[in-house]
Protein backbone atom coordinates (compact mmCIF):
# COMPACT_ATOMS: atom_id res chain seq x y z
CA UNK A 1 0.00 0.00 0.00
CA UNK A 2 1.25 3.47 -0.89
CA UNK A 3 -0.78 5.29 1.76
CA UNK A 4 -2.68 4.63 4.98
CA UNK A 5 -5.56 6.85 3.92
CA UNK A 6 -6.73 8.80 0.88
CA UNK A 7 -9.65 11.19 0.94
CA UNK A 8 -10.78 11.75 -2.64
CA UNK A 9 -12.51 14.68 -4.30
CA UNK A 10 -12.86 17.22 -1.50
CA UNK A 11 -12.99 21.01 -1.35
CA UNK A 12 -10.77 22.88 1.07
CA UNK A 13 -11.84 25.83 3.26
CA UNK A 14 -9.52 28.15 1.28
CA UNK A 15 -11.56 27.58 -1.90
CA UNK A 16 -9.50 24.92 -3.67
CA UNK A 17 -11.90 22.38 -5.17
CA UNK A 18 -11.88 18.68 -6.03
CA UNK A 19 -8.52 17.69 -4.56
CA UNK A 20 -7.29 14.41 -3.06
CA UNK A 21 -5.55 14.25 0.31
CA UNK A 22 -3.17 11.35 1.01
CA UNK A 23 -1.83 10.41 4.45
CA UNK A 24 0.90 8.17 5.80
CA UNK A 25 2.17 7.59 9.33
CA UNK A 26 -0.20 10.16 10.78
CA UNK A 27 0.74 12.99 8.45
CA UNK A 28 -0.56 14.48 5.23
CA UNK A 29 1.90 13.45 2.54
CA UNK A 30 0.12 14.46 -0.63
CA UNK A 31 -2.42 17.04 -1.73
CA UNK A 32 -3.24 17.29 -5.41
CA UNK A 33 -6.05 17.22 -7.96
CA UNK A 34 -5.64 13.50 -8.52
CA UNK A 35 -3.37 11.24 -6.47
CA UNK A 36 -2.64 7.77 -7.84
CA UNK A 37 -1.70 4.77 -5.75
CA UNK A 38 -3.41 2.54 -3.26
CA UNK A 39 -4.42 3.09 0.36
CA UNK A 40 -5.64 0.94 3.21
CA UNK A 41 -8.61 3.25 3.68
CA UNK A 42 -10.28 5.39 1.04
CA UNK A 43 -12.94 8.00 1.84
CA UNK A 44 -14.95 9.34 -1.08
CA UNK A 45 -15.44 13.05 -0.45
CA UNK A 46 -17.98 13.60 -3.22
CA UNK A 47 -17.20 17.31 -3.61
CA UNK A 48 -17.78 18.18 0.05
CA UNK A 49 -15.52 20.27 2.26
CA UNK A 50 -12.64 18.83 4.25
CA UNK A 51 -11.76 21.08 7.17
CA UNK A 52 -9.08 20.90 9.82
CA UNK A 53 -10.70 19.85 13.12
CA UNK A 54 -12.79 22.31 15.06
CA UNK A 55 -11.07 24.03 17.98
CA UNK A 56 -12.97 25.18 21.07
CA UNK A 57 -10.66 27.69 22.70
CA UNK A 58 -12.93 28.44 25.65
CA UNK A 59 -14.74 25.74 27.58
CA UNK A 60 -15.48 24.52 31.12
CA UNK A 61 -15.10 20.75 31.21
CA UNK A 62 -15.45 20.59 35.00
CA UNK A 63 -19.00 21.98 34.83
CA UNK A 64 -20.26 20.46 31.59
CA UNK A 65 -23.29 18.15 31.55
CA UNK A 66 -24.15 19.13 35.14
CA UNK A 67 -27.39 20.88 34.13
CA UNK A 68 -29.97 20.81 36.93
CA UNK A 69 -27.50 19.77 39.63
CA UNK A 70 -28.29 20.88 42.25
CA UNK A 71 -30.86 23.16 40.57
CA UNK A 72 -31.47 25.30 37.46
CA UNK A 73 -30.41 28.92 36.88
CA UNK A 74 -33.68 30.86 37.25
CA UNK A 75 -32.53 34.41 36.42
CA UNK A 76 -30.29 33.37 33.52
CA UNK A 77 -27.53 35.68 34.72
CA UNK A 78 -23.80 35.06 34.93
CA UNK A 79 -23.90 35.85 38.64
CA UNK A 80 -26.57 33.25 39.43
CA UNK A 81 -24.57 30.78 37.34
CA UNK A 82 -21.49 31.45 39.48
CA UNK A 83 -23.56 31.13 42.68
CA UNK A 84 -25.10 27.87 41.46
CA UNK A 85 -21.69 26.46 40.57
CA UNK A 86 -20.61 27.46 44.11
CA UNK A 87 -23.40 25.26 45.47
CA UNK A 88 -22.35 22.36 43.28
CA UNK A 89 -18.60 22.61 43.97
CA UNK A 90 -18.54 21.07 47.46
CA UNK A 91 -20.56 18.14 46.13
CA UNK A 92 -18.17 17.31 43.28
CA UNK A 93 -16.29 14.04 43.30
CA UNK A 94 -13.29 13.29 41.14
CA UNK A 95 -14.96 10.27 39.55
CA UNK A 96 -18.11 12.19 38.67
CA UNK A 97 -16.14 15.03 37.06
CA UNK A 98 -14.07 12.54 35.06
CA UNK A 99 -17.19 10.70 33.93
CA UNK A 100 -18.96 13.87 32.74
CA UNK A 101 -15.84 15.17 31.01
CA UNK A 102 -15.14 11.90 29.20
CA UNK A 103 -18.75 11.67 28.11
CA UNK A 104 -18.53 15.21 26.76
CA UNK A 105 -15.30 14.33 24.90
CA UNK A 106 -17.12 11.48 23.14
CA UNK A 107 -19.63 14.02 21.88
CA UNK A 108 -16.83 16.41 20.92
CA UNK A 109 -15.14 13.76 18.76
CA UNK A 110 -18.47 12.99 17.09
CA UNK A 111 -18.70 16.71 16.23
CA UNK A 112 -15.17 16.90 14.82
CA UNK A 113 -14.02 18.94 17.81
CA UNK A 114 -10.53 17.61 18.53
CA UNK A 115 -8.85 20.57 20.25
CA UNK A 116 -10.18 22.05 23.48
CA UNK A 117 -8.90 24.64 25.95
CA UNK A 118 -10.78 24.10 29.19
CA UNK A 119 -10.75 26.27 32.25
CA UNK A 120 -10.67 24.40 35.53
CA UNK A 121 -11.85 26.08 38.71
CA UNK A 122 -9.12 26.27 41.36
CA UNK A 123 -11.31 27.87 44.05
CA UNK A 124 -11.85 24.59 45.85
CA UNK A 125 -9.14 23.72 48.34
CA UNK A 126 -9.53 20.03 47.46
CA UNK A 127 -8.70 20.79 43.80
CA UNK A 128 -11.03 17.97 42.79
CA UNK A 129 -11.63 19.46 39.33
CA UNK A 130 -7.91 19.89 38.72
CA UNK A 131 -7.12 16.29 39.66
CA UNK A 132 -10.00 15.03 37.54
CA UNK A 133 -9.21 17.04 34.41
CA UNK A 134 -5.49 16.25 34.57
CA UNK A 135 -6.50 12.61 34.44
CA UNK A 136 -8.95 13.31 31.60
CA UNK A 137 -6.20 15.14 29.66
CA UNK A 138 -4.14 11.94 29.86
CA UNK A 139 -6.99 9.63 29.00
CA UNK A 140 -8.08 11.54 25.86
CA UNK A 141 -4.53 12.24 24.68
CA UNK A 142 -4.87 9.97 21.64
CA UNK A 143 -7.94 11.73 20.31
CA UNK A 144 -8.22 15.25 21.77
CA UNK A 145 -5.60 17.94 22.38
CA UNK A 146 -6.76 19.23 25.76
CA UNK A 147 -5.16 22.30 27.31
CA UNK A 148 -6.10 23.25 30.88
CA UNK A 149 -6.28 26.77 32.27
CA UNK A 150 -6.12 27.38 36.04
CA UNK A 151 -9.21 29.48 36.65
CA UNK A 152 -9.88 31.23 39.98
CA UNK A 153 -13.66 31.40 39.49
CA UNK A 154 -14.33 33.24 42.78
CA UNK A 155 -11.62 35.83 42.16
CA UNK A 156 -7.84 35.66 42.47
CA UNK A 157 -7.86 38.18 45.34
CA UNK A 158 -11.50 37.87 46.38
CA UNK A 159 -11.23 34.18 47.27
CA UNK A 160 -8.78 33.87 50.16
CA UNK A 161 -7.09 30.68 48.96
CA UNK A 162 -7.26 31.24 45.19
CA UNK A 163 -3.70 32.53 44.80
CA UNK A 164 -2.21 29.54 46.59
CA UNK A 165 -4.48 27.09 44.79
CA UNK A 166 -3.66 28.57 41.40
CA UNK A 167 0.06 28.00 41.98
CA UNK A 168 -0.68 24.48 43.29
CA UNK A 169 -2.68 23.70 40.13
CA UNK A 170 0.17 24.94 37.90
CA UNK A 171 2.64 22.84 39.91
CA UNK A 172 0.39 19.82 39.36
CA UNK A 173 0.61 20.31 35.58
CA UNK A 174 -2.21 22.65 34.56
CA UNK A 175 -0.98 24.32 31.37
CA UNK A 176 -1.87 27.99 31.52
CA UNK A 177 -2.92 30.89 33.78
CA UNK A 178 -6.51 32.13 34.07
CA UNK A 179 -8.32 34.87 35.96
CA UNK A 180 -11.52 36.87 36.30
CA UNK A 181 -10.67 40.54 36.95
CA UNK A 182 -14.27 41.81 36.63
CA UNK A 183 -15.29 39.59 39.56
CA UNK A 184 -12.77 41.11 41.98
CA UNK A 185 -14.16 43.59 44.51
CA UNK A 186 -13.08 46.81 42.78
CA UNK A 187 -11.81 47.89 39.35
CA UNK A 188 -8.42 48.53 40.97
CA UNK A 189 -8.30 45.01 42.44
CA UNK A 190 -9.27 43.63 39.03
CA UNK A 191 -6.38 45.43 37.35
CA UNK A 192 -4.06 44.31 40.14
CA UNK A 193 -5.11 40.69 39.48
CA UNK A 194 -4.33 41.11 35.78
CA UNK A 195 -0.84 42.27 36.64
CA UNK A 196 -0.24 39.49 39.19
CA UNK A 197 -1.50 36.75 36.86
CA UNK A 198 0.54 37.96 33.87
CA UNK A 199 3.63 38.07 36.10
CA UNK A 200 3.06 34.44 37.13
CA UNK A 201 2.78 33.46 33.46
CA UNK A 202 5.92 35.41 32.54
CA UNK A 203 7.89 33.81 35.36
CA UNK A 204 6.75 30.30 34.46
CA UNK A 205 6.87 30.78 30.67
CA UNK A 206 3.16 30.05 30.28
CA UNK A 207 0.23 31.35 28.29
CA UNK A 208 -2.57 33.47 29.80
CA UNK A 209 -6.32 33.35 29.20
CA UNK A 210 -8.42 35.62 31.39
CA UNK A 211 -12.19 35.85 31.62
CA UNK A 212 -12.10 39.56 30.97
CA UNK A 213 -14.86 42.17 31.22
CA UNK A 214 -17.71 39.67 31.01
CA UNK A 215 -20.20 42.37 31.96
CA UNK A 216 -22.36 45.01 30.28
CA UNK A 217 -20.58 47.77 32.24
CA UNK A 218 -19.00 50.03 29.59
CA UNK A 219 -16.39 51.09 32.15
CA UNK A 220 -15.11 47.56 32.68
CA UNK A 221 -11.73 47.99 30.97
CA UNK A 222 -9.50 45.22 32.27
CA UNK A 223 -8.67 44.32 28.68
CA UNK A 224 -6.65 47.55 28.59
CA UNK A 225 -4.59 46.39 31.57
CA UNK A 226 -4.24 42.95 29.99
CA UNK A 227 -2.90 44.39 26.73
CA UNK A 228 -0.56 46.71 28.65
CA UNK A 229 0.83 43.90 30.83
CA UNK A 230 1.24 41.69 27.76
CA UNK A 231 3.50 44.31 26.22
CA UNK A 232 5.33 45.14 29.43
CA UNK A 233 6.19 41.51 30.12
CA UNK A 234 6.91 40.50 26.51
CA UNK A 235 4.00 38.02 26.37
CA UNK A 236 2.93 38.95 22.82
CA UNK A 237 0.99 36.14 21.12
CA UNK A 238 0.62 34.17 24.36
CA UNK A 239 -2.30 36.07 25.91
CA UNK A 240 -6.05 35.82 25.31
CA UNK A 241 -8.85 38.01 26.62
CA UNK A 242 -12.00 35.90 26.81
CA UNK A 243 -15.57 37.26 26.53
CA UNK A 244 -14.79 41.01 26.36
CA UNK A 245 -18.53 41.69 26.39
CA UNK A 246 -18.22 45.16 27.94
CA UNK A 247 -16.61 46.21 24.65
CA UNK A 248 -20.11 46.02 23.16
CA UNK A 249 -21.23 48.88 25.40
CA UNK A 250 -18.06 50.98 25.51
CA UNK A 251 -17.74 54.52 24.31
CA UNK A 252 -16.72 54.61 20.63
CA UNK A 253 -13.84 56.99 21.16
CA UNK A 254 -12.41 54.78 23.88
CA UNK A 255 -12.67 51.70 21.63
CA UNK A 256 -10.84 53.57 18.87
CA UNK A 257 -7.90 53.80 21.28
CA UNK A 258 -8.26 50.34 22.82
CA UNK A 259 -8.25 48.22 19.66
CA UNK A 260 -4.89 49.47 18.35
CA UNK A 261 -3.41 48.78 21.80
CA UNK A 262 -4.73 45.19 21.65
CA UNK A 263 -3.35 44.77 18.13
CA UNK A 264 0.07 46.11 19.12
CA UNK A 265 0.17 43.81 22.13
CA UNK A 266 -0.77 40.75 20.03
CA UNK A 267 -3.60 39.88 22.43
CA UNK A 268 -6.10 37.33 21.10
CA UNK A 269 -9.82 38.02 21.52
CA UNK A 270 -12.15 35.14 22.43
CA UNK A 271 -15.86 36.02 22.26
CA UNK A 272 -18.33 33.30 23.27
CA UNK A 273 -21.47 34.08 21.26
CA UNK A 274 -23.76 31.28 22.47
CA UNK A 275 -23.30 31.85 26.19
CA UNK A 276 -23.09 35.61 26.05
CA UNK A 277 -26.17 36.24 23.90
CA UNK A 278 -28.16 34.77 26.79
CA UNK A 279 -26.08 35.91 29.78
CA UNK A 280 -25.68 39.56 28.77
CA UNK A 281 -28.30 42.28 28.65
CA UNK A 282 -30.12 40.80 31.66
CA UNK A 283 -30.21 44.13 33.47
CA UNK A 284 -31.57 45.93 30.40
CA UNK A 285 -35.24 46.56 29.73
CA UNK A 286 -35.55 47.46 26.03
CA UNK A 287 -33.55 47.72 23.87
CA UNK A 288 -31.52 44.78 25.20
CA UNK A 289 -27.84 44.82 24.39
CA UNK A 290 -26.32 41.78 22.70
CA UNK A 291 -23.10 41.70 24.67
CA UNK A 292 -20.89 40.50 21.85
CA UNK A 293 -17.41 42.05 21.54
CA UNK A 294 -16.87 44.13 18.38
CA UNK A 295 -15.74 41.40 16.04
CA UNK A 296 -15.65 43.23 12.66
CA UNK A 297 -13.76 46.13 14.19
CA UNK A 298 -11.23 43.88 15.90
CA UNK A 299 -10.75 41.95 12.69
CA UNK A 300 -10.16 45.20 10.79
CA UNK A 301 -7.41 46.07 13.30
CA UNK A 302 -5.69 42.73 12.67
CA UNK A 303 -6.56 41.30 16.10
CA UNK A 304 -6.84 37.50 16.04
CA UNK A 305 -10.46 36.65 16.93
CA UNK A 306 -11.44 33.11 17.93
CA UNK A 307 -14.88 31.99 19.11
CA UNK A 308 -15.35 29.71 22.09
CA UNK A 309 -18.31 27.65 23.14
CA UNK A 310 -17.89 28.31 26.90
CA UNK A 311 -20.61 25.95 28.10
CA UNK A 312 -22.72 22.95 27.26
CA UNK A 313 -25.57 22.08 29.65
CA UNK A 314 -24.17 23.66 32.81
CA UNK A 315 -25.12 26.45 35.27
CA UNK A 316 -24.51 29.15 32.64
CA UNK A 317 -25.94 27.70 29.44
CA UNK A 318 -28.57 25.00 29.34
CA UNK A 319 -28.26 24.10 25.65
CA UNK A 320 -25.21 23.39 23.45
CA UNK A 321 -23.72 20.18 22.13
CA UNK A 322 -20.01 20.49 21.31
CA UNK A 323 -20.99 21.97 17.96
CA UNK A 324 -18.60 24.74 16.91
CA UNK A 325 -20.70 25.36 13.78
CA UNK A 326 -23.52 26.34 16.13
CA UNK A 327 -21.15 28.82 17.76
CA UNK A 328 -20.15 30.28 14.39
CA UNK A 329 -23.81 30.40 13.30
CA UNK A 330 -24.73 32.44 16.39
CA UNK A 331 -21.78 34.79 15.81
CA UNK A 332 -22.91 35.43 12.24
CA UNK A 333 -26.30 36.56 13.53
CA UNK A 334 -25.37 38.46 16.67
CA UNK A 335 -22.39 40.21 15.08
CA UNK A 336 -24.07 41.11 11.76
CA UNK A 337 -21.31 39.06 10.15
CA UNK A 338 -23.45 38.20 7.13
CA UNK A 339 -21.33 39.15 4.10
CA UNK A 340 -19.91 36.09 2.33
CA UNK A 341 -16.45 37.10 3.45
CA UNK A 342 -17.56 37.60 7.05
CA UNK A 343 -19.28 34.19 7.21
CA UNK A 344 -16.06 32.58 5.96
CA UNK A 345 -14.22 34.49 8.68
CA UNK A 346 -16.56 33.00 11.28
CA UNK A 347 -15.53 29.55 10.08
CA UNK A 348 -11.87 30.52 10.56
CA UNK A 349 -12.80 31.74 14.05
CA UNK A 350 -13.67 28.15 15.06
CA UNK A 351 -10.74 26.49 13.23
CA UNK A 352 -7.48 28.23 12.30
CA UNK A 353 -7.76 31.33 14.54
CA UNK A 354 -8.24 29.39 17.81
CA UNK A 355 -5.49 26.95 16.75
CA UNK A 356 -3.18 29.99 16.80
CA UNK A 357 -4.40 31.00 20.28
CA UNK A 358 -3.82 27.44 21.49
CA UNK A 359 -0.29 27.36 20.06
CA UNK A 360 -1.04 24.16 18.19
CA UNK A 361 1.63 22.72 15.92
CA UNK A 362 1.03 20.76 12.73
CA UNK A 363 -2.53 22.07 12.31
CA UNK A 364 -4.08 22.66 8.89
CA UNK A 365 -4.55 20.80 5.63
CA UNK A 366 -1.17 20.88 3.93
CA UNK A 367 1.62 18.39 3.20
CA UNK A 368 3.72 17.69 6.29
CA UNK A 369 0.94 18.65 8.74
CA UNK A 370 -0.90 16.22 10.98
CA UNK A 371 -3.49 14.05 9.22
CA UNK A 372 -6.30 15.56 11.33
CA UNK A 373 -9.50 16.66 9.59
CA UNK A 374 -13.26 16.54 9.35
CA UNK A 375 -15.32 15.81 6.25
CA UNK A 376 -18.47 17.94 6.42
CA UNK A 377 -21.82 17.35 4.73
CA UNK A 378 -21.55 20.67 2.88
CA UNK A 379 -19.77 22.09 -0.13
CA UNK A 380 -17.83 24.90 1.55
CA UNK A 381 -17.39 26.67 4.92
CA UNK A 382 -20.32 29.05 4.39
CA UNK A 383 -22.62 26.15 3.64
CA UNK A 384 -21.23 24.25 6.61
CA UNK A 385 -22.31 27.10 8.91
CA UNK A 386 -25.67 27.56 7.19
CA UNK A 387 -26.50 23.86 7.55
CA UNK A 388 -24.57 23.16 10.77
CA UNK A 389 -23.45 20.28 8.61
CA UNK A 390 -23.13 16.68 9.74
CA UNK A 391 -19.60 15.40 10.34
CA UNK A 392 -19.33 12.58 7.83
CA UNK A 393 -15.86 11.48 8.92
CA UNK A 394 -13.57 12.62 11.72
CA UNK A 395 -9.91 11.72 11.32
CA UNK A 396 -6.95 12.18 13.66
CA UNK A 397 -3.40 11.19 12.74
CA UNK A 398 -4.79 9.36 9.72
CA UNK A 399 -7.15 7.20 11.78
CA UNK A 400 -10.93 7.40 11.34
CA UNK A 401 -12.39 8.18 14.79
CA UNK A 402 -16.03 8.79 13.90
CA UNK A 403 -18.43 8.56 10.98
CA UNK A 404 -21.99 9.79 10.46
CA UNK A 405 -24.51 9.39 7.67
CA UNK A 406 -25.23 12.40 5.45
CA UNK A 407 -28.54 14.17 6.01
CA UNK A 408 -31.08 12.77 3.61
CA UNK A 409 -34.85 12.71 3.91
CA UNK A 410 -37.30 10.54 1.99
CA UNK A 411 -40.17 12.64 0.64
CA UNK A 412 -43.66 11.40 -0.13
CA UNK A 413 -44.98 14.30 -2.21
CA UNK A 414 -46.88 13.69 -5.43
CA UNK A 415 -44.90 14.98 -8.41
CA UNK A 416 -41.88 16.10 -6.34
CA UNK A 417 -38.44 14.50 -5.88
CA UNK A 418 -38.26 11.36 -3.74
CA UNK A 419 -35.46 12.67 -1.52
CA UNK A 420 -34.11 15.91 -0.09
CA UNK A 421 -30.40 16.37 0.62
CA UNK A 422 -29.88 19.81 2.18
CA UNK A 423 -26.27 20.15 0.98
CA UNK A 424 -27.47 20.15 -2.65
CA UNK A 425 -29.25 23.48 -2.04
CA UNK A 426 -25.91 25.34 -2.11
CA UNK A 427 -25.95 28.48 -4.27
CA UNK A 428 -23.58 28.69 -7.25
CA UNK A 429 -19.97 29.13 -6.05
CA UNK A 430 -19.15 32.82 -5.45
Ligand SMILES: [Zn+2]
Nearest residue numbers: 060119211310
Ligand atom coordinates in the same frame (compact mmCIF):
# COMPACT_ATOMS: atom_id res chain seq x y z
ZN1 LIG B 1 -15.74 30.80 30.63
